Amino acid sequence: MVTGRSGTSRRARWAIASLAMASLLFGALAAGLGNLHASQQVAVGLPFAFTLLAGVTYELRSRTQHRQDGAQSAALASTEIARELRTLVKYRGLPRDADPAELGVSPSSLARQQAESASLPRPAYVSRAVDQELERCLRDLAEKSDGDRPRLVLLLGPSKSGKSRAAFEAVRRVLPDRVLVMPDPHNLAARSLDRLLELVPGDTRGGIVLWLDELDRFLDAGCIDIARLARWHRQLPGLVVVATLRDDLYSRYEETRSGEARGPLSDAANLLRLATVFSFGASWGPQDWERALEAYPGLRAHGRPERGLGVELICGPDLLRRFQVAENSSPAGFAVICAAIDWRRCGVAQAIRADELRDLAGQYLWRRRRAPMTDDAFRDALGWALEPVLPGAGISLLHFADASGENYEAVDYVVAYWDGPEGHAAAPDSLVPATWELIIGALSDDACFPVGWAALRRSRREEAAAAFSRSARSASPATAIGSLYELGEIRQQDGATEAARDAFTQIVARFGESDNPDIMRQVVMALIAMGISLDLDDRPDEAISVFDETIARFGSSADLPVLAEVARAMSGRGLSLSGAGRHDEAIAALNDVVARYGSSPEPFVDEAARSLLNRGYVLLDAGQPAEAIAAFSETMARFGSSAAIMPRAFATVARMEREGLLGVGHRLRQRLFPAADAAPDGTSPLVAFLVLLTDGNEASGLARLLQDVALLEADERALFAAPPVRGVTFLTDPDREWRAANVPPDAAIVYLLSHEDALPGIVERMGGTYYIGCSGAEQFAAYTSSDSLRLFLGDEPLAFASIVMADFSEPEPPPPCLFARSEASLMAMLAGLPVLARDAADDELPFGE
Incomplete structure (x- = not known):
C-alpha cells in the first residue's frame, strides 16, 4: 500500500539519520582518542555508538507515544464532553434545521398532513399580531453586547396559545445563524444550565439562543436566577434567552415576590420581573383566525376562534372530553392520567416511570373507588391512556416521554386544565399529603428540590419542608444551599426560630469557605437570615455580632452580587442597633448605606431605598414621628420606582395617622x-x-x-x-x-x-x-x-x-x-x-x- 510504503520509508530515514549521527560521534571520539590502539578505539567507540543509537531511538519512540497518548486523551475528553452534552441537551443546532416539535411545539397529525400535502418542510405558521414587535425585540437584544439589559424574552399565555411556535418562528427569522440550545427538561439539577453553557461555546462563535420552553421547570429546579443570568451574559456576550411560561404559573410566582422575601423562590419571581414579556391570549382575533383558516381550511367546519389554533390542532376539546368522562368510563385509566398529571404538578422534572405511575395511580384508584390496581387493570389503563383520542389524530392523554418506551408524560394541555379552577373544582382531593409523600419517597435527593419549590408555590408548607429536608442532603452545593435556605425560611415563619437558625448555620458550616461567588452570595444570605432571626427573637446584640462578622468576612469581595448582599447586612445591622436601643448608631449605620449606594445602580440602590425607609422606622421607634414621616417622604421622592418600597412607605404614613402619631x-x-x-x-x-x-x-x-x-x-x-x-x-x-x-x-x-x-x-x-x-x-x-x-x-x-x-x-x-x-x-x-x-x-x- 502507498501508506505502508510511506511509513516504511519514513522509518528508514529515521534509522539512516540515527546511524549517520552515531558515525559522526564515533569519528569525533576516535579523533579524540588517537593515543589509543585501533582495537582499543573500536572497543570504546562501538559500544558507545550503539548505546547512543539506542537512546535516540528510545527518545523518538517516547515522543511518538506521547503524541499518541495526547491524541487519545483529547479524543477521550471530547468523547466525555459529547457524552455529558447528550445528557444535558435535547436539541443543539441552527434554528432553520430544527423541528418545532423538538422544541416544545405540540405535534399535530392535522398540521403534519397539511404540511405534507403542501410539500412544506414543517407545518404552516400562522402569523400573529405580536410577531413584528417580538422580532424587533430579538434583533435589538442580539445586537447588545453589554450587560446592562437582561437578554431574557418571555412569552406568556395559556397552554396551547401559540407561545412556543411564535418564539421559534421569530428566532428562525431573526437569528438564523445562532446556535439554538434546548436543555433536556427531564434531566435538570441546580447547575445544569451552568454546565451546559460551559460545554457548548466551542462551536457557537456566532452566539447562542438558550431555549427554555416551560420555564417553570428550570425555575423550580434552581437552574436560573438573576445572578446566573448576569454571569452568563458576561461569559457569552451574544447569549439570548427565550422562554415560555403559562400565565397562571407566572401569577403564582408573582405572589411569592415581596420586598422582604429572599431566597431562591423569590429570586425566581424577581427574575421574571426583568424579562421582556409578550402575552398571548387563549382566543384569536378575527384577522388572526382568518389567516388560520386559510392555512388550515379543515378547521372551518368545527374550529372556534375563542379556543385558538393550537387547541384545535391538538384536538383539545376531544382530549378534555375523553378525560372528563374517564372517571366513569375507565376508572383505572382516569387514575393513571391523574397520577401522571399530578407528578408534573408536584414539580418533578423527570418523566414518570411505569412502576412509579402504577404506585401513584393505585393510590388514586383506591381512594376514589376502593379498588386495587392489579397487573391487568394497570395494563389496560395504560393502553387506554395511550390510545389516540380520535382515529388518526396521533395525540393521546398520555404519551412516551422518550424513545425508551419506559417513561411517560401527560399531555400538557390537560395538565393545565387540571391545574386550573375547573380541575380544582372537579378534584378537591387531588394533591393530598399522601400524594406528596409518595412522590418525595420515590425520588432522589436532587430530584426533591423542584418538588419543594412546587409545594411552596401551592402553599403546601409541610410538604415543601419534607422535600427540602431530602434535597438538603444533595452533594450539589447549589441544591443543598437552596434547600437549607428555604427550609430555614419555612421554620422561621412557623415560629421555630431555633430550627430555622440551625438550617442557616448548616449553610455557613458546610459552604462558608467556598470561593465560588454564587456560593459566597448564598452564604451571606444565610448569615443575614440568621441575624434577622436573632433580632426577631429579641436578641439584638447577637444579631449585631452576626452582621459584623458578615461585613468583615465578605465586605472586600470583588463580586457585585456578593457586595449587594453585604449592603443588606449593613442595613440589617442598623435595625439591630435600633433594637438594642442604640438609635443614634442605628441612624448613622443606615445613613452610611444611603450615602454609599443611593446613587448606585441596581441592586445597590434598592438597599439604599430600604435603608432610608428603615431610618423612618428607627425614628418612629425612637419617638420622633415628624422626623419619621420626613424619612418616608424622602424615600418615596428619591426611590419612587421601587415597587416594594412605595406601598410600605405610604402604608406606614397612613397607619401613623390612624394611630394618632400624626393625626x-x-x-x-x-x-x-x-x-x-x-x-x-x-x-x-x-x-x-x-x-x-x-x-x-x-x-x-x-x-x-x-x-x-x-x-x-x-x-x-x-x-x-x-x-x-x-x-x-x-x-x-x-x-x-x-x-x-x-x-x-x-x-x-x-x-x-x-x-x-x-x-x-x-x-x-x-x-x-x-x-x-x-x-x-x-x-x-x-x-x-x-x-x-x-x-x-x-x-x-x-x-x-x-x-x-x-x-x-x-x-x-x-x-x-x-x-x-x-x-x-x-x-x-x-x-x-x-x-x-x-x-x-x-x-x-x-x-x-
Whole structure:
C-alpha cells in the first residue's frame, strides 16, 4: 500500500539519520582518542555508538507515544464532553434545521398532513399580531453586547396559545445563524444550565439562543436566577434567552415576590420581573383566525376562534372530553392520567416511570373507588391512556416521554386544565399529603428540590419542608444551599426560630469557605437570615455580632452580587442597633448605606431605598414621628420606582395617622365636620371639594370620580367641582361669578391641587383647607405644618382620590363618612397603594425590612 510504503520509508530515514549521527560521534571520539590502539578505539567507540543509537531511538519512540497518548486523551475528553452534552441537551443546532416539535411545539397529525400535502418542510405558521414587535425585540437584544439589559424574552399565555411556535418562528427569522440550545427538561439539577453553557461555546462563535420552553421547570429546579443570568451574559456576550411560561404559573410566582422575601423562590419571581414579556391570549382575533383558516381550511367546519389554533390542532376539546368522562368510563385509566398529571404538578422534572405511575395511580384508584390496581387493570389503563383520542389524530392523554418506551408524560394541555379552577373544582382531593409523600419517597435527593419549590408555590408548607429536608442532603452545593435556605425560611415563619437558625448555620458550616461567588452570595444570605432571626427573637446584640462578622468576612469581595448582599447586612445591622436601643448608631449605620449606594445602580440602590425607609422606622421607634414621616417622604421622592418600597412607605404614613402619631387626616375631618349638635339645625355643614389641578381634563375627571363614588347620603354634606380657572391663579384671582353659582356661601372649602412654587406662601397668607400633591420631599419642607394642610407624595388624580377617600371613609365619630371603606380600598388598589386604606386593626405591617 502507498501508506505502508510511506511509513516504511519514513522509518528508514529515521534509522539512516540515527546511524549517520552515531558515525559522526564515533569519528569525533576516535579523533579524540588517537593515543589509543585501533582495537582499543573500536572497543570504546562501538559500544558507545550503539548505546547512543539506542537512546535516540528510545527518545523518538517516547515522543511518538506521547503524541499518541495526547491524541487519545483529547479524543477521550471530547468523547466525555459529547457524552455529558447528550445528557444535558435535547436539541443543539441552527434554528432553520430544527423541528418545532423538538422544541416544545405540540405535534399535530392535522398540521403534519397539511404540511405534507403542501410539500412544506414543517407545518404552516400562522402569523400573529405580536410577531413584528417580538422580532424587533430579538434583533435589538442580539445586537447588545453589554450587560446592562437582561437578554431574557418571555412569552406568556395559556397552554396551547401559540407561545412556543411564535418564539421559534421569530428566532428562525431573526437569528438564523445562532446556535439554538434546548436543555433536556427531564434531566435538570441546580447547575445544569451552568454546565451546559460551559460545554457548548466551542462551536457557537456566532452566539447562542438558550431555549427554555416551560420555564417553570428550570425555575423550580434552581437552574436560573438573576445572578446566573448576569454571569452568563458576561461569559457569552451574544447569549439570548427565550422562554415560555403559562400565565397562571407566572401569577403564582408573582405572589411569592415581596420586598422582604429572599431566597431562591423569590429570586425566581424577581427574575421574571426583568424579562421582556409578550402575552398571548387563549382566543384569536378575527384577522388572526382568518389567516388560520386559510392555512388550515379543515378547521372551518368545527374550529372556534375563542379556543385558538393550537387547541384545535391538538384536538383539545376531544382530549378534555375523553378525560372528563374517564372517571366513569375507565376508572383505572382516569387514575393513571391523574397520577401522571399530578407528578408534573408536584414539580418533578423527570418523566414518570411505569412502576412509579402504577404506585401513584393505585393510590388514586383506591381512594376514589376502593379498588386495587392489579397487573391487568394497570395494563389496560395504560393502553387506554395511550390510545389516540380520535382515529388518526396521533395525540393521546398520555404519551412516551422518550424513545425508551419506559417513561411517560401527560399531555400538557390537560395538565393545565387540571391545574386550573375547573380541575380544582372537579378534584378537591387531588394533591393530598399522601400524594406528596409518595412522590418525595420515590425520588432522589436532587430530584426533591423542584418538588419543594412546587409545594411552596401551592402553599403546601409541610410538604415543601419534607422535600427540602431530602434535597438538603444533595452533594450539589447549589441544591443543598437552596434547600437549607428555604427550609430555614419555612421554620422561621412557623415560629421555630431555633430550627430555622440551625438550617442557616448548616449553610455557613458546610459552604462558608467556598470561593465560588454564587456560593459566597448564598452564604451571606444565610448569615443575614440568621441575624434577622436573632433580632426577631429579641436578641439584638447577637444579631449585631452576626452582621459584623458578615461585613468583615465578605465586605472586600470583588463580586457585585456578593457586595449587594453585604449592603443588606449593613442595613440589617442598623435595625439591630435600633433594637438594642442604640438609635443614634442605628441612624448613622443606615445613613452610611444611603450615602454609599443611593446613587448606585441596581441592586445597590434598592438597599439604599430600604435603608432610608428603615431610618423612618428607627425614628418612629425612637419617638420622633415628624422626623419619621420626613424619612418616608424622602424615600418615596428619591426611590419612587421601587415597587416594594412605595406601598410600605405610604402604608406606614397612613397607619401613623390612624394611630394618632400624626393625626393630620383625622384632625382635618374633625375640623371640617364638627359634632352634629354644634349646628343649629342638627346637621353638619356642607364641604365643597374644589379640584384645582392645572390640567382641565384631569381636574374635571377627578371631580366626577369623587362625586360618582361618594355615598348617596354624602350629597347633603359634600360637593365636588372643578372650576374653569385652576391652580394658584384660582387662589389669587378667584372666579367669583363661578363660585357664587356653584358653591354655597356657607360651605367649608377644601382645595385639591398640586404643588407650585408660589403655593406655600399663598397657603400661609390665605388660610383654608388644602390637599396638596407633591413630587418630592423637598417640596414638603416648603410648607408650615398645620391641621388644615394635607401633604402627600403624588400628583396624579388617582393619588388625590385615594388620599381623600381614605381620609373620609373611616367611621370615626364625630365626623360622618363620605365614602364606603370598600370603595376607598378599591381606589387605593387602583392607585397602586393597596395597603393605604386598610383598617388599623388589620394592619400588621412589621417595622423594618
